[in-house]
């Protein structure tokens with residue numbers, strides 16, 4: 320059986336605080352959703368702002384390939400006529416075949432929100448739907464605050480729904496607008512209401528849930544179990560307040576767990592990519608911990624988990640990550656066992672076995688360093704250097720003899736100067752360099768000192784620098800952890816330094832970044848070590 324997915328990322332999703340979409344962003348997202356095979360895309364509220372009007376105009380010129388794009392609006396204003404309503408005129412001008420209008424189901428909203436009477440609200444629903452149909456539109460009716468309205472005054476709520484049915488709406492969507500309803504109440508109410516208004520099961524129903532109780536996905540699934548066949552939601556759960564039902568969880572739950580059909584199998588494997596694409600376009604960092612599509616959704620850290628997943632992934636994975644286009648990841652940390660080390664070694668092209676005493680030596684060193692404040696999860700290049708060192712696969716490229724950094728803080732300009740002394744191939748090199756800050760100056764001085772021996776270093780750059788202060792135990796100094804990201808234009812890698820002194824920690828991370836770039840990532844140096 321098919322459950323129709325109705326995406327409202329571009330309308331309700333854009334009601335999330337902190338999200339603003341340009342017309343181009345909306346078009347990019349609409350095209351991705353179209354490609355993914357989402358059958359319904361709610362594009363916005365034409366007439367509410369110029370941007371949404373422009374979005375629909377652009378789509379008339381460059382239509383989507385398969386999805387129905389839907390324009391959204393409220394019922395007409397109280398006391399007027401649908402045929403003269405400015406908003407309804409704008410929704411018609413949007414040029415879509417389908418429109419969604421929301422109407423009031425809760426008597427409180429009619430008297431307190433609309434400031435009109437209950438009979439006029441019914442008239443607004445009837446007049447608006449009939450008018451839109453007379454203009455050639457097909458109508459999806461969003462019954463706003465359905466569940467609160469039904470609990471407060473079931474007789475009136477049912478009258479609003481019956482009015483929408485009699486006026487000719489094609490779809491009737493139950494909205495948990497305030498997101499406060501529990502799954503068992505959704506099931507009970509949807510069951511009872513469908514039985515009351517559609518005993519012959521001839522109508523089409525949908526569900527639209529919000530996440531104020533962290534239950535939007537569960538509530539949408541509960542409504543499906545009671546017979547709705549359209550689910551409204553947003554990519555990554557974006558939306559007003561705590562968000563809307565997250566389609567990136569709803570779709571795989573419906574398809575992989577409950578056996579419904581939502582997307583073609585070949586499209587479902589693009590879900591993770593689409594989730595990340597949308598987060599990129601809306602400029603909100605992806606949620607690493609999101610179910611199904613998050614970076615950590617199938618990452619394994621505990622040694623027991625990693626050992627078992629190696630033997631059979633079903634032991635700690637509820638689905639095959641590839642089904643949603645995600646991947647298994649193994650984290651390396653103090654929680655690791657030998658299995659984590661072996662998997663990381665193999666990822667890095669190194670051959671190790673459980674029986675090899677060096678494997679346990681690597682694990683022991685890892686745990687000892689993490690106890691001192693290192694964190695290798697986010698610094699896999701440093702872990703690779705650690706492994707290669709124990710395996711005898713590194714060579715000493717330079718040794719540090721000392722450095723000094725001088726900072727001058729003036730009102731207009733901050734300026735730093737670093738002097739460094741290193742030994743390379745038995746030669747002592749003394750160099751000095753400037754930078755905007757002390758770490759930039761230190762990095763520049765080290766590169767300058769090394770450049771005549773390793774010209775390929777010119778391609779490597781420091782691309783990110785993060786500092787975290789770890790509280791010292793009672794009476795001891797705080798420890799600084801520095802993570803440095805470097806790049807050679809093709810690859811990025813992260814290294815770590817830890818010390819009570821921020822400059823010493825920074826030097827360790829910067830120097831390891833350079834070592835890794837030269838030893839592992841530089842073609843000229845590949846012969847020195849066993850490289851992937």
Ligand SMILES: CC(=O)SCCNC(=O)CCNC(=O)[C@H](O)C(C)(C)COP(=O)(O)OP(=O)(O)OC[C@H]1O[C@@H](n2cnc3c(N)ncnc32)[C@H](O)[C@@H]1OP(=O)(O)O
Pocket residue numbers: 331334364366367368393394395396397421422423432433434443463496559
């Ligand atoms: C549950 C939902 O998510 S519904 C979608 C909510 N989304 C948005 O509100 C985003 C877009 N909204 C907007 O740009 C503006 O609010 C507009 C253009 C729609 C309206 O702006 P304004 O005319 O300035 O009105 P304002 O926003 O102050 O108040 C909302 C008006 O809509 C009316 N209204 C609310 N629901 C409905 C409805 N279902 N049918 C008809 N009118 C409605 C209110 O009574 C109020 O009218 P009033 O000011 O004449 O009393």
Ligand SMILES: CC(=O)C(=O)O
Pocket residue numbers: 331421461462463464494495496497527529
């Ligand atoms: C229509 C809608 O967005 C809601 O009721 O939440």
